[in-house]
Amino acid sequence: MDFETVMEELELLGKERMKKMYMGNGAHEPVFGVATGAMKPIAKKIKNNQPLAEQLYETGNYDAMYFAGVIADPKIMTEEDFERWIDGAYFYMLSDYVVAVTLAETNIAQQVSDKWIASGEELRMSAGWSCYCWLFGNRPDHEFDPSKISAMLDQIKETIHDSPERTKSSMCNFVYTAAISFLPVHDKAIQIAEEIGKVEIKREKKKSSIVDISANIHKDLERGRLGFKRKYVRC
DSSP states (O other): OOOOHHHHHHHHHOOOHHHHHHHHOOEEEOOOOOOOOGHHHHHHHHHOOOHHHHHTTTTTHHHHHHHHHHHHHHOOOOHHHHHHHHHHHHHHHIIIIIIIHTTTTTTTHHHHHHHHHTTOOHHHHHHHHHHHHHHHTTTTGGGSSSHHHHHHHHHHHHHHHGOHHHHHHHHOOOOOOOHOOOGHHHHHHHHHHHHHOOEEEEEETEEEEEHHHHHHHHHHHHHHHHHOOSSOOOO
């Protein structure tokens, strides 16, 4: 399936309701409004195709960029490729759910994420923290250094309330996911969540949301989700 055919199929799958939802979350034109589940039949035909993924990502079309992440071949992507992709990720649904997810399937995930977290740029930091969440929920615990993750939890405690809004959201997810999915810091993450307290995340043209990390952790512990790992990062 070539580039033009994929773009035509995506356009046909677009729905006005989904388009409005994506645009309400920060997407801008061009965008078709394709539900992620509707992309699966096309993805099954293509499987991994990095050259096609690159063509789609370069369009600036939100749906094409998302689909690029679905068919990308992370094993052959380099750090330079990910830098280019994060440069093109203009809002959080791309930085956190396309770039960070794709990065999480590579051997350079932690190294690139650490660089992005230290960058001071809102969406790079958000993608870096998010990538760790995808990693915690998929990789075995022995792949992480507990003392490093512990120091990252301390860093979040000290900086979260003064961080950019999207970065705050990903930091909240990091603390939550560390508590649930990375057992060596389970107790520390619970303690940090309590010390952080409620986090206000301001959103453009919408009411602020309040995240209670501690309550979210305890809710999922009651559901028996301690130690949760998913088989695959990407759907």
